[in-house]
Amino acid sequence: MKVGLELGEFGWDGGPAAMGRTxxxxxxxxxxxxxxxxxxxxxxWQGPHAGGPEMPQLECFTTLGVIAAxxxxxxxxxxxxxVHFRAPALLAKMVTTLDVLSGGRAVLGVGTGWxxxxxAGxxxxxxxxxxxxxxxxxxxxICLQLWRGDERPFEGRHHTLARPLIEPKSLSRPHPPIMLGGGGRKTLRLVARHADACNVYPGPDLAEKLDLLRALCAEEGxxxxxxxxxCIFPFAVGEDGTGAGELTDELHRLGEAGIDTAIGIVSGxxxxRQVAVIGDKVVSAFA
Structure with a gap:
Protein backbone atom coordinates (compact mmCIF):
# COMPACT_ATOMS: atom_id res chain seq x y z
CA MET A 1 0.00 0.00 0.00
CA LYS A 2 1.27 3.45 -0.97
CA VAL A 3 -0.06 6.54 0.80
CA GLY A 4 -0.59 9.96 -0.72
CA LEU A 5 -2.26 13.18 0.32
CA GLU A 6 -4.44 15.81 -1.28
CA LEU A 7 -4.69 19.47 -0.38
CA GLY A 8 -8.41 20.05 -0.53
CA GLU A 9 -8.89 22.79 2.06
CA PHE A 10 -6.92 26.00 2.54
CA GLY A 11 -8.41 27.70 5.62
CA TRP A 12 -5.05 27.56 7.35
CA ASP A 13 -3.51 29.45 10.25
CA GLY A 14 -1.89 32.66 9.07
CA GLY A 15 -4.24 33.24 6.14
CA PRO A 16 -3.09 34.16 2.62
CA ALA A 17 0.17 35.75 3.81
CA ALA A 18 1.35 32.37 5.14
CA MET A 19 0.00 30.13 2.37
CA GLY A 20 3.18 29.99 0.31
CA ARG A 21 5.22 28.99 3.35
CA THR A 22 2.58 26.46 4.43
CA TRP A 45 -14.04 27.97 -5.86
CA GLN A 46 -13.92 25.99 -2.66
CA GLY A 47 -16.53 23.24 -2.61
CA PRO A 48 -19.55 23.03 -0.32
CA HIS A 49 -17.89 20.21 1.66
CA ALA A 50 -15.31 22.73 2.92
CA GLY A 51 -17.42 25.84 3.46
CA GLY A 52 -18.25 26.92 -0.08
CA PRO A 53 -16.89 29.66 -2.36
CA GLU A 54 -16.33 32.19 0.42
CA MET A 55 -13.55 29.93 1.75
CA PRO A 56 -10.05 30.04 0.21
CA GLN A 57 -9.08 27.86 -2.75
CA LEU A 58 -5.64 27.90 -4.37
CA GLU A 59 -5.29 27.27 -8.10
CA CYS A 60 -4.16 23.72 -8.72
CA PHE A 61 -1.22 23.87 -11.12
CA THR A 62 0.40 26.94 -9.59
CA THR A 63 0.30 25.17 -6.24
CA LEU A 64 1.75 21.99 -7.76
CA GLY A 65 4.66 24.07 -9.07
CA VAL A 66 5.47 25.23 -5.54
CA ILE A 67 5.19 21.65 -4.30
CA ALA A 68 7.49 20.44 -7.08
CA ALA A 69 10.14 22.97 -6.06
CA VAL A 83 -12.06 18.77 -18.67
CA HIS A 84 -14.18 21.93 -18.88
CA PHE A 85 -11.46 24.20 -17.46
CA ARG A 86 -8.81 23.97 -20.20
CA ALA A 87 -8.29 23.01 -23.82
CA PRO A 88 -6.72 19.52 -23.94
CA ALA A 89 -3.50 20.72 -25.57
CA LEU A 90 -3.04 23.31 -22.82
CA LEU A 91 -3.66 20.65 -20.17
CA ALA A 92 -1.08 18.38 -21.80
CA LYS A 93 1.39 21.27 -21.96
CA MET A 94 0.89 22.10 -18.28
CA VAL A 95 1.34 18.49 -17.15
CA THR A 96 4.38 18.10 -19.41
CA THR A 97 5.93 21.25 -17.97
CA LEU A 98 5.29 20.01 -14.44
CA ASP A 99 6.87 16.69 -15.41
CA VAL A 100 9.98 18.34 -16.85
CA LEU A 101 10.49 20.76 -13.97
CA SER A 102 9.95 18.05 -11.33
CA GLY A 103 12.33 15.56 -12.90
CA GLY A 104 9.64 13.25 -14.25
CA ARG A 105 7.15 13.11 -11.36
CA ALA A 106 3.91 14.42 -12.86
CA VAL A 107 0.65 12.50 -13.08
CA LEU A 108 -2.30 13.63 -15.20
CA GLY A 109 -5.33 13.26 -12.96
CA VAL A 110 -8.41 14.14 -15.00
CA GLY A 111 -12.18 13.72 -14.93
CA THR A 112 -15.47 15.17 -16.11
CA GLY A 113 -15.74 17.88 -13.41
CA TRP A 114 -18.80 18.42 -11.26
CA ALA A 120 -21.49 29.50 -13.94
CA GLY A 121 -20.12 31.86 -11.32
CA ILE A 142 -5.22 14.45 -27.72
CA CYS A 143 -2.88 14.14 -24.75
CA LEU A 144 -1.71 10.70 -25.86
CA GLN A 145 -1.17 11.88 -29.44
CA LEU A 146 0.85 14.86 -28.24
CA TRP A 147 2.94 12.64 -25.97
CA ARG A 148 3.57 10.17 -28.82
CA GLY A 149 5.00 13.00 -30.90
CA ASP A 150 2.38 12.47 -33.61
CA GLU A 151 1.99 15.82 -35.38
CA ARG A 152 -0.82 14.80 -37.72
CA PRO A 153 -3.87 17.09 -37.50
CA PHE A 154 -6.52 16.09 -34.99
CA GLU A 155 -10.17 16.69 -35.76
CA GLY A 156 -12.65 15.86 -33.03
CA ARG A 157 -16.13 16.84 -32.03
CA HIS A 158 -14.94 19.52 -29.60
CA HIS A 159 -11.36 20.28 -30.61
CA THR A 160 -9.32 20.67 -33.79
CA LEU A 161 -5.51 20.80 -33.72
CA ALA A 162 -3.71 21.70 -36.94
CA ARG A 163 -0.31 20.61 -35.61
CA PRO A 164 -0.21 18.79 -32.24
CA LEU A 165 3.28 19.52 -30.96
CA ILE A 166 4.85 19.74 -27.50
CA GLU A 167 8.46 20.71 -26.81
CA PRO A 168 10.16 19.83 -24.60
CA LYS A 169 8.90 16.29 -24.37
CA SER A 170 8.00 14.83 -20.99
CA LEU A 171 10.71 13.07 -19.00
CA SER A 172 8.23 10.35 -18.01
CA ARG A 173 8.17 7.57 -20.57
CA PRO A 174 6.17 6.82 -22.55
CA HIS A 175 4.22 9.71 -21.00
CA PRO A 176 3.10 11.01 -17.60
CA PRO A 177 0.76 8.43 -16.04
CA ILE A 178 -2.94 9.09 -16.54
CA MET A 179 -5.33 8.70 -13.60
CA LEU A 180 -9.09 9.04 -14.13
CA GLY A 181 -11.35 10.15 -11.31
CA GLY A 182 -14.72 8.42 -10.91
CA GLY A 183 -16.11 4.95 -10.39
CA GLY A 184 -18.97 4.68 -12.87
CA ARG A 185 -19.07 2.36 -15.88
CA LYS A 186 -18.25 5.09 -18.41
CA THR A 187 -15.22 6.29 -16.46
CA LEU A 188 -13.93 2.80 -15.75
CA ARG A 189 -14.22 1.87 -19.42
CA LEU A 190 -12.05 4.88 -20.26
CA VAL A 191 -9.60 3.69 -17.59
CA ALA A 192 -9.43 0.29 -19.27
CA ARG A 193 -9.04 1.90 -22.68
CA HIS A 194 -6.63 4.77 -22.02
CA ALA A 195 -5.44 5.23 -18.43
CA ASP A 196 -2.79 3.98 -16.04
CA ALA A 197 -4.78 4.39 -12.82
CA CYS A 198 -8.32 4.76 -11.52
CA ASN A 199 -9.33 6.96 -8.59
CA VAL A 200 -12.48 5.96 -6.69
CA TYR A 201 -14.13 6.45 -3.32
CA PRO A 202 -13.80 3.52 -0.88
CA GLY A 203 -17.49 3.03 -0.22
CA PRO A 204 -19.38 -0.24 0.35
CA ASP A 205 -19.49 -0.80 -3.43
CA LEU A 206 -15.69 -0.73 -3.81
CA ALA A 207 -15.45 -4.44 -4.61
CA GLU A 208 -18.16 -4.05 -7.27
CA LYS A 209 -16.24 -1.18 -8.89
CA LEU A 210 -13.02 -3.17 -9.03
CA ASP A 211 -14.86 -6.22 -10.40
CA LEU A 212 -16.41 -4.00 -13.06
CA LEU A 213 -13.01 -2.59 -13.97
CA ARG A 214 -11.64 -6.12 -14.28
CA ALA A 215 -14.48 -7.07 -16.63
CA LEU A 216 -14.04 -3.94 -18.73
CA CYS A 217 -10.32 -4.60 -19.00
CA ALA A 218 -11.11 -8.05 -20.36
CA GLU A 219 -13.45 -6.51 -22.95
CA GLU A 220 -10.81 -3.95 -23.99
CA GLY A 221 -7.96 -6.46 -24.08
CA CYS A 231 -8.89 5.68 -3.69
CA ILE A 232 -9.39 9.02 -1.99
CA PHE A 233 -11.08 9.98 1.27
CA PRO A 234 -10.51 12.29 4.28
CA PHE A 235 -7.79 11.14 6.67
CA ALA A 236 -9.32 11.81 10.10
CA VAL A 237 -6.23 11.91 12.29
CA GLY A 238 -5.85 14.51 15.03
CA GLU A 239 -2.73 16.54 15.65
CA ASP A 240 -2.09 14.35 18.70
CA GLY A 241 -2.32 11.16 16.63
CA THR A 242 -5.90 10.31 17.59
CA GLY A 243 -7.35 8.05 14.92
CA ALA A 244 -4.01 6.91 13.50
CA GLY A 245 -4.53 3.29 14.51
CA GLU A 246 -7.99 3.18 12.98
CA LEU A 247 -6.68 4.71 9.74
CA THR A 248 -3.83 2.20 9.58
CA ASP A 249 -6.31 -0.65 9.96
CA GLU A 250 -8.52 0.86 7.24
CA LEU A 251 -5.59 1.10 4.84
CA HIS A 252 -4.72 -2.54 5.48
CA ARG A 253 -8.33 -3.49 4.64
CA LEU A 254 -8.22 -1.43 1.46
CA GLY A 255 -4.98 -3.11 0.45
CA GLU A 256 -6.56 -6.52 0.96
CA ALA A 257 -9.50 -5.37 -1.19
CA GLY A 258 -7.15 -4.55 -4.08
CA ILE A 259 -6.31 -0.88 -3.60
CA ASP A 260 -2.69 0.04 -4.37
CA THR A 261 -2.63 3.68 -3.26
CA ALA A 262 -4.76 5.53 -0.69
CA ILE A 263 -4.87 9.31 -0.98
CA GLY A 264 -5.88 11.22 2.12
CA ILE A 265 -7.63 14.59 1.99
CA VAL A 266 -5.88 16.74 4.58
CA SER A 267 -7.91 19.40 6.39
CA GLY A 268 -7.70 21.60 9.44
CA ARG A 273 1.29 19.10 11.78
CA GLN A 274 -1.35 16.71 10.46
CA VAL A 275 0.87 15.63 7.55
CA ALA A 276 3.77 15.06 9.95
CA VAL A 277 1.67 13.01 12.40
CA ILE A 278 0.14 10.85 9.66
CA GLY A 279 3.58 10.37 8.19
CA ASP A 280 5.03 9.26 11.51
CA LYS A 281 2.18 7.03 12.68
CA VAL A 282 0.58 5.75 9.45
CA VAL A 283 2.80 6.17 6.38
CA SER A 284 5.76 4.63 8.23
CA ALA A 285 3.73 1.45 8.79
CA PHE A 286 3.67 0.87 5.03
CA ALA A 287 7.28 1.80 4.28
Missing amino acids: VAEIATVADAAGYDLIGVGDHV NTRRCRLAPIVAG DADEA MGFAFPSLTERFTMLEETLE RDYDTIEKT ANPV
Missing part, protein backbone atom coordinates in the same frame (compact mmCIF):
# COMPACT_ATOMS: atom_id res chain seq x y z
CA VAL A 23 2.47 24.76 1.02
CA ALA A 24 6.27 24.55 0.97
CA GLU A 25 6.36 23.08 4.49
CA ILE A 26 3.68 20.51 3.68
CA ALA A 27 5.66 19.45 0.61
CA THR A 28 8.95 19.18 2.48
CA VAL A 29 7.47 17.24 5.39
CA ALA A 30 5.48 14.87 3.15
CA ASP A 31 8.45 14.17 0.90
CA ALA A 32 10.67 13.32 3.87
CA ALA A 33 7.96 11.22 5.56
CA GLY A 34 7.58 8.88 2.61
CA TYR A 35 4.26 9.91 1.09
CA ASP A 36 4.08 8.57 -2.45
CA LEU A 37 2.00 11.36 -4.01
CA ILE A 38 0.87 14.91 -3.31
CA GLY A 39 -2.25 16.09 -5.08
CA VAL A 40 -4.17 19.35 -5.26
CA GLY A 41 -7.87 19.70 -5.98
CA ASP A 42 -8.61 21.41 -9.32
CA HIS A 43 -11.15 24.12 -8.55
CA VAL A 44 -11.38 27.90 -8.59
CA ASN A 70 10.06 21.70 -2.46
CA THR A 71 10.08 17.93 -3.10
CA ARG A 72 12.45 15.42 -4.66
CA ARG A 73 10.58 12.11 -4.79
CA CYS A 74 6.78 12.48 -4.44
CA ARG A 75 4.59 12.14 -7.49
CA LEU A 76 2.55 15.27 -8.26
CA ALA A 77 -1.05 15.31 -9.50
CA PRO A 78 -4.15 17.39 -10.00
CA ILE A 79 -6.92 15.38 -8.31
CA VAL A 80 -8.51 15.68 -10.68
CA ALA A 81 -8.42 18.25 -13.51
CA GLY A 82 -11.87 19.06 -14.87
CA ASP A 115 -19.48 21.92 -9.85
CA ALA A 116 -22.03 23.68 -12.08
CA ASP A 117 -22.35 26.65 -9.72
CA GLU A 118 -18.59 27.23 -9.80
CA ALA A 119 -18.57 27.09 -13.61
CA MET A 122 -16.70 32.10 -12.98
CA GLY A 123 -17.75 31.93 -16.62
CA PHE A 124 -16.66 28.42 -17.59
CA ALA A 125 -18.77 26.50 -20.07
CA PHE A 126 -20.30 23.45 -18.40
CA PRO A 127 -21.95 21.11 -20.90
CA SER A 128 -24.08 18.14 -19.95
CA LEU A 129 -22.44 15.13 -18.32
CA THR A 130 -22.85 13.19 -21.56
CA GLU A 131 -20.96 15.88 -23.44
CA ARG A 132 -18.28 16.08 -20.77
CA PHE A 133 -17.65 12.36 -21.12
CA THR A 134 -17.17 12.92 -24.86
CA MET A 135 -14.80 15.78 -24.01
CA LEU A 136 -12.92 13.53 -21.57
CA GLU A 137 -12.22 10.82 -24.13
CA GLU A 138 -11.21 13.41 -26.70
CA THR A 139 -8.89 15.00 -24.12
CA LEU A 140 -7.23 11.64 -23.49
CA GLU A 141 -6.80 11.01 -27.21
CA ARG A 222 -6.20 -4.74 -21.20
CA ASP A 223 -4.25 -6.38 -18.38
CA TYR A 224 -6.14 -5.42 -15.20
CA ASP A 225 -2.98 -5.79 -13.12
CA THR A 226 -1.21 -3.01 -15.05
CA ILE A 227 -3.70 -0.43 -13.72
CA GLU A 228 -2.98 1.27 -10.40
CA LYS A 229 -6.06 1.25 -8.19
CA THR A 230 -6.24 4.38 -6.06
CA ALA A 269 -5.98 24.82 10.41
CA ASN A 270 -2.53 23.25 10.86
CA PRO A 271 -2.01 20.89 7.89
CA VAL A 272 1.78 20.70 8.37
Whole structure:
Protein backbone atom coordinates (compact mmCIF):
# COMPACT_ATOMS: atom_id res chain seq x y z
CA MET A 1 0.00 0.00 0.00
CA LYS A 2 1.27 3.45 -0.97
CA VAL A 3 -0.06 6.54 0.80
CA GLY A 4 -0.59 9.96 -0.72
CA LEU A 5 -2.26 13.18 0.32
CA GLU A 6 -4.44 15.81 -1.28
CA LEU A 7 -4.69 19.47 -0.38
CA GLY A 8 -8.41 20.05 -0.53
CA GLU A 9 -8.89 22.79 2.06
CA PHE A 10 -6.92 26.00 2.54
CA GLY A 11 -8.41 27.70 5.62
CA TRP A 12 -5.05 27.56 7.35
CA ASP A 13 -3.51 29.45 10.25
CA GLY A 14 -1.89 32.66 9.07
CA GLY A 15 -4.24 33.24 6.14
CA PRO A 16 -3.09 34.16 2.62
CA ALA A 17 0.17 35.75 3.81
CA ALA A 18 1.35 32.37 5.14
CA MET A 19 0.00 30.13 2.37
CA GLY A 20 3.18 29.99 0.31
CA ARG A 21 5.22 28.99 3.35
CA THR A 22 2.58 26.46 4.43
CA VAL A 23 2.47 24.76 1.02
CA ALA A 24 6.27 24.55 0.97
CA GLU A 25 6.36 23.08 4.49
CA ILE A 26 3.68 20.51 3.68
CA ALA A 27 5.66 19.45 0.61
CA THR A 28 8.95 19.18 2.48
CA VAL A 29 7.47 17.24 5.39
CA ALA A 30 5.48 14.87 3.15
CA ASP A 31 8.45 14.17 0.90
CA ALA A 32 10.67 13.32 3.87
CA ALA A 33 7.96 11.22 5.56
CA GLY A 34 7.58 8.88 2.61
CA TYR A 35 4.26 9.91 1.09
CA ASP A 36 4.08 8.57 -2.45
CA LEU A 37 2.00 11.36 -4.01
CA ILE A 38 0.87 14.91 -3.31
CA GLY A 39 -2.25 16.09 -5.08
CA VAL A 40 -4.17 19.35 -5.26
CA GLY A 41 -7.87 19.70 -5.98
CA ASP A 42 -8.61 21.41 -9.32
CA HIS A 43 -11.15 24.12 -8.55
CA VAL A 44 -11.38 27.90 -8.59
CA TRP A 45 -14.04 27.97 -5.86
CA GLN A 46 -13.92 25.99 -2.66
CA GLY A 47 -16.53 23.24 -2.61
CA PRO A 48 -19.55 23.03 -0.32
CA HIS A 49 -17.89 20.21 1.66
CA ALA A 50 -15.31 22.73 2.92
CA GLY A 51 -17.42 25.84 3.46
CA GLY A 52 -18.25 26.92 -0.08
CA PRO A 53 -16.89 29.66 -2.36
CA GLU A 54 -16.33 32.19 0.42
CA MET A 55 -13.55 29.93 1.75
CA PRO A 56 -10.05 30.04 0.21
CA GLN A 57 -9.08 27.86 -2.75
CA LEU A 58 -5.64 27.90 -4.37
CA GLU A 59 -5.29 27.27 -8.10
CA CYS A 60 -4.16 23.72 -8.72
CA PHE A 61 -1.22 23.87 -11.12
CA THR A 62 0.40 26.94 -9.59
CA THR A 63 0.30 25.17 -6.24
CA LEU A 64 1.75 21.99 -7.76
CA GLY A 65 4.66 24.07 -9.07
CA VAL A 66 5.47 25.23 -5.54
CA ILE A 67 5.19 21.65 -4.30
CA ALA A 68 7.49 20.44 -7.08
CA ALA A 69 10.14 22.97 -6.06
CA ASN A 70 10.06 21.70 -2.46
CA THR A 71 10.08 17.93 -3.10
CA ARG A 72 12.45 15.42 -4.66
CA ARG A 73 10.58 12.11 -4.79
CA CYS A 74 6.78 12.48 -4.44
CA ARG A 75 4.59 12.14 -7.49
CA LEU A 76 2.55 15.27 -8.26
CA ALA A 77 -1.05 15.31 -9.50
CA PRO A 78 -4.15 17.39 -10.00
CA ILE A 79 -6.92 15.38 -8.31
CA VAL A 80 -8.51 15.68 -10.68
CA ALA A 81 -8.42 18.25 -13.51
CA GLY A 82 -11.87 19.06 -14.87
CA VAL A 83 -12.06 18.77 -18.67
CA HIS A 84 -14.18 21.93 -18.88
CA PHE A 85 -11.46 24.20 -17.46
CA ARG A 86 -8.81 23.97 -20.20
CA ALA A 87 -8.29 23.01 -23.82
CA PRO A 88 -6.72 19.52 -23.94
CA ALA A 89 -3.50 20.72 -25.57
CA LEU A 90 -3.04 23.31 -22.82
CA LEU A 91 -3.66 20.65 -20.17
CA ALA A 92 -1.08 18.38 -21.80
CA LYS A 93 1.39 21.27 -21.96
CA MET A 94 0.89 22.10 -18.28
CA VAL A 95 1.34 18.49 -17.15
CA THR A 96 4.38 18.10 -19.41
CA THR A 97 5.93 21.25 -17.97
CA LEU A 98 5.29 20.01 -14.44
CA ASP A 99 6.87 16.69 -15.41
CA VAL A 100 9.98 18.34 -16.85
CA LEU A 101 10.49 20.76 -13.97
CA SER A 102 9.95 18.05 -11.33
CA GLY A 103 12.33 15.56 -12.90
CA GLY A 104 9.64 13.25 -14.25
CA ARG A 105 7.15 13.11 -11.36
CA ALA A 106 3.91 14.42 -12.86
CA VAL A 107 0.65 12.50 -13.08
CA LEU A 108 -2.30 13.63 -15.20
CA GLY A 109 -5.33 13.26 -12.96
CA VAL A 110 -8.41 14.14 -15.00
CA GLY A 111 -12.18 13.72 -14.93
CA THR A 112 -15.47 15.17 -16.11
CA GLY A 113 -15.74 17.88 -13.41
CA TRP A 114 -18.80 18.42 -11.26
CA ASP A 115 -19.48 21.92 -9.85
CA ALA A 116 -22.03 23.68 -12.08
CA ASP A 117 -22.35 26.65 -9.72
CA GLU A 118 -18.59 27.23 -9.80
CA ALA A 119 -18.57 27.09 -13.61
CA ALA A 120 -21.49 29.50 -13.94
CA GLY A 121 -20.12 31.86 -11.32
CA MET A 122 -16.70 32.10 -12.98
CA GLY A 123 -17.75 31.93 -16.62
CA PHE A 124 -16.66 28.42 -17.59
CA ALA A 125 -18.77 26.50 -20.07
CA PHE A 126 -20.30 23.45 -18.40
CA PRO A 127 -21.95 21.11 -20.90
CA SER A 128 -24.08 18.14 -19.95
CA LEU A 129 -22.44 15.13 -18.32
CA THR A 130 -22.85 13.19 -21.56
CA GLU A 131 -20.96 15.88 -23.44
CA ARG A 132 -18.28 16.08 -20.77
CA PHE A 133 -17.65 12.36 -21.12
CA THR A 134 -17.17 12.92 -24.86
CA MET A 135 -14.80 15.78 -24.01
CA LEU A 136 -12.92 13.53 -21.57
CA GLU A 137 -12.22 10.82 -24.13
CA GLU A 138 -11.21 13.41 -26.70
CA THR A 139 -8.89 15.00 -24.12
CA LEU A 140 -7.23 11.64 -23.49
CA GLU A 141 -6.80 11.01 -27.21
CA ILE A 142 -5.22 14.45 -27.72
CA CYS A 143 -2.88 14.14 -24.75
CA LEU A 144 -1.71 10.70 -25.86
CA GLN A 145 -1.17 11.88 -29.44
CA LEU A 146 0.85 14.86 -28.24
CA TRP A 147 2.94 12.64 -25.97
CA ARG A 148 3.57 10.17 -28.82
CA GLY A 149 5.00 13.00 -30.90
CA ASP A 150 2.38 12.47 -33.61
CA GLU A 151 1.99 15.82 -35.38
CA ARG A 152 -0.82 14.80 -37.72
CA PRO A 153 -3.87 17.09 -37.50
CA PHE A 154 -6.52 16.09 -34.99
CA GLU A 155 -10.17 16.69 -35.76
CA GLY A 156 -12.65 15.86 -33.03
CA ARG A 157 -16.13 16.84 -32.03
CA HIS A 158 -14.94 19.52 -29.60
CA HIS A 159 -11.36 20.28 -30.61
CA THR A 160 -9.32 20.67 -33.79
CA LEU A 161 -5.51 20.80 -33.72
CA ALA A 162 -3.71 21.70 -36.94
CA ARG A 163 -0.31 20.61 -35.61
CA PRO A 164 -0.21 18.79 -32.24
CA LEU A 165 3.28 19.52 -30.96
CA ILE A 166 4.85 19.74 -27.50
CA GLU A 167 8.46 20.71 -26.81
CA PRO A 168 10.16 19.83 -24.60
CA LYS A 169 8.90 16.29 -24.37
CA SER A 170 8.00 14.83 -20.99
CA LEU A 171 10.71 13.07 -19.00
CA SER A 172 8.23 10.35 -18.01
CA ARG A 173 8.17 7.57 -20.57
CA PRO A 174 6.17 6.82 -22.55
CA HIS A 175 4.22 9.71 -21.00
CA PRO A 176 3.10 11.01 -17.60
CA PRO A 177 0.76 8.43 -16.04
CA ILE A 178 -2.94 9.09 -16.54
CA MET A 179 -5.33 8.70 -13.60
CA LEU A 180 -9.09 9.04 -14.13
CA GLY A 181 -11.35 10.15 -11.31
CA GLY A 182 -14.72 8.42 -10.91
CA GLY A 183 -16.11 4.95 -10.39
CA GLY A 184 -18.97 4.68 -12.87
CA ARG A 185 -19.07 2.36 -15.88
CA LYS A 186 -18.25 5.09 -18.41
CA THR A 187 -15.22 6.29 -16.46
CA LEU A 188 -13.93 2.80 -15.75
CA ARG A 189 -14.22 1.87 -19.42
CA LEU A 190 -12.05 4.88 -20.26
CA VAL A 191 -9.60 3.69 -17.59
CA ALA A 192 -9.43 0.29 -19.27
CA ARG A 193 -9.04 1.90 -22.68
CA HIS A 194 -6.63 4.77 -22.02
CA ALA A 195 -5.44 5.23 -18.43
CA ASP A 196 -2.79 3.98 -16.04
CA ALA A 197 -4.78 4.39 -12.82
CA CYS A 198 -8.32 4.76 -11.52
CA ASN A 199 -9.33 6.96 -8.59
CA VAL A 200 -12.48 5.96 -6.69
CA TYR A 201 -14.13 6.45 -3.32
CA PRO A 202 -13.80 3.52 -0.88
CA GLY A 203 -17.49 3.03 -0.22
CA PRO A 204 -19.38 -0.24 0.35
CA ASP A 205 -19.49 -0.80 -3.43
CA LEU A 206 -15.69 -0.73 -3.81
CA ALA A 207 -15.45 -4.44 -4.61
CA GLU A 208 -18.16 -4.05 -7.27
CA LYS A 209 -16.24 -1.18 -8.89
CA LEU A 210 -13.02 -3.17 -9.03
CA ASP A 211 -14.86 -6.22 -10.40
CA LEU A 212 -16.41 -4.00 -13.06
CA LEU A 213 -13.01 -2.59 -13.97
CA ARG A 214 -11.64 -6.12 -14.28
CA ALA A 215 -14.48 -7.07 -16.63
CA LEU A 216 -14.04 -3.94 -18.73
CA CYS A 217 -10.32 -4.60 -19.00
CA ALA A 218 -11.11 -8.05 -20.36
CA GLU A 219 -13.45 -6.51 -22.95
CA GLU A 220 -10.81 -3.95 -23.99
CA GLY A 221 -7.96 -6.46 -24.08
CA ARG A 222 -6.20 -4.74 -21.20
CA ASP A 223 -4.25 -6.38 -18.38
CA TYR A 224 -6.14 -5.42 -15.20
CA ASP A 225 -2.98 -5.79 -13.12
CA THR A 226 -1.21 -3.01 -15.05
CA ILE A 227 -3.70 -0.43 -13.72
CA GLU A 228 -2.98 1.27 -10.40
CA LYS A 229 -6.06 1.25 -8.19
CA THR A 230 -6.24 4.38 -6.06
CA CYS A 231 -8.89 5.68 -3.69
CA ILE A 232 -9.39 9.02 -1.99
CA PHE A 233 -11.08 9.98 1.27
CA PRO A 234 -10.51 12.29 4.28
CA PHE A 235 -7.79 11.14 6.67
CA ALA A 236 -9.32 11.81 10.10
CA VAL A 237 -6.23 11.91 12.29
CA GLY A 238 -5.85 14.51 15.03
CA GLU A 239 -2.73 16.54 15.65
CA ASP A 240 -2.09 14.35 18.70
CA GLY A 241 -2.32 11.16 16.63
CA THR A 242 -5.90 10.31 17.59
CA GLY A 243 -7.35 8.05 14.92
CA ALA A 244 -4.01 6.91 13.50
CA GLY A 245 -4.53 3.29 14.51
CA GLU A 246 -7.99 3.18 12.98
CA LEU A 247 -6.68 4.71 9.74
CA THR A 248 -3.83 2.20 9.58
CA ASP A 249 -6.31 -0.65 9.96
CA GLU A 250 -8.52 0.86 7.24
CA LEU A 251 -5.59 1.10 4.84
CA HIS A 252 -4.72 -2.54 5.48
CA ARG A 253 -8.33 -3.49 4.64
CA LEU A 254 -8.22 -1.43 1.46
CA GLY A 255 -4.98 -3.11 0.45
CA GLU A 256 -6.56 -6.52 0.96
CA ALA A 257 -9.50 -5.37 -1.19
CA GLY A 258 -7.15 -4.55 -4.08
CA ILE A 259 -6.31 -0.88 -3.60
CA ASP A 260 -2.69 0.04 -4.37
CA THR A 261 -2.63 3.68 -3.26
CA ALA A 262 -4.76 5.53 -0.69
CA ILE A 263 -4.87 9.31 -0.98
CA GLY A 264 -5.88 11.22 2.12
CA ILE A 265 -7.63 14.59 1.99
CA VAL A 266 -5.88 16.74 4.58
CA SER A 267 -7.91 19.40 6.39
CA GLY A 268 -7.70 21.60 9.44
CA ALA A 269 -5.98 24.82 10.41
CA ASN A 270 -2.53 23.25 10.86
CA PRO A 271 -2.01 20.89 7.89
CA VAL A 272 1.78 20.70 8.37
CA ARG A 273 1.29 19.10 11.78
CA GLN A 274 -1.35 16.71 10.46
CA VAL A 275 0.87 15.63 7.55
CA ALA A 276 3.77 15.06 9.95
CA VAL A 277 1.67 13.01 12.40
CA ILE A 278 0.14 10.85 9.66
CA GLY A 279 3.58 10.37 8.19
CA ASP A 280 5.03 9.26 11.51
CA LYS A 281 2.18 7.03 12.68
CA VAL A 282 0.58 5.75 9.45
CA VAL A 283 2.80 6.17 6.38
CA SER A 284 5.76 4.63 8.23
CA ALA A 285 3.73 1.45 8.79
CA PHE A 286 3.67 0.87 5.03
CA ALA A 287 7.28 1.80 4.28
